[in-house]
Amino acid sequence: MAKLKTSGIDRTFWALADPTRRGVLQRLMVEPGLSVSDLAGRFSLKLPGMTKHLDVLSDAGLITRTKTGRTVAVNLSAAPMREAMTWLNQYERFWAVSLDRLVALVEEDGEQ
Numbered sequence: 869m870a871k872l873k874t875s876g877i878d879r880t881f882w883a884l885a886d887p888t889r890r891g892v893l894q895r896l897m898v899e900p901g902l903s904v905s906d907l908a909g910r911f912s913l914k915l916p917g918m919t920k921h922l923d924v925l926s927d928a929g930l931i932t933r934t935k936t937g938r939t940v941a942v943n944l945s946a947a948p949m950r951e952a953m954t955w956l957n958q959y960e961r962f963w964a965v966s967l968d969r970l971v972a973l974v975e976e977d978g979e980q
Contacts, residue, residue: 876928877951877952877955879927879948880928880929880930880949880951880952881952882924883924883925883927883928883930884952886921886924888913888921889921889924891911892911892921892922892942893930893931893944893946895910896931896942896943896944897944900943900944902942903939903940903942904918904919904922904933904942905939907922922942929947929948930944930946930948930949931943931944931945932945
């Protein structure tokens with residue numbers, strides 16, 4: 869997995885593009901503080917594979933890792949998603965306006 873030297877929102881979307889990484893974030897939302905080993909087991913991955921996914925999530929600021937002894941606990945840090953949500957919301961407004969126009973056009977056609 870390549871490391872990106874890009875803006876925060878680009879790293880967020882890059883991290884969210886992978887279904888395994890999205891699954892990790894969902895799992896951490898439900899069960900915060902899981903160890904890297906626990907996460908690897910739940911996703912049927914070996915530790916190096918999970919670590920690579922966690923590195924991408926960490927680079928995007930979406931998780932934090934805390935080492936206690938030999939155990940590394942992983943927690944969700946959802947703050948970087950705010951910028952992505954703000955960007956996506958622009959398109960939600962676009963589609964709402966477009967659908968309103970379509971409804972008006974269909975209703976106008978129905979009256980004729």
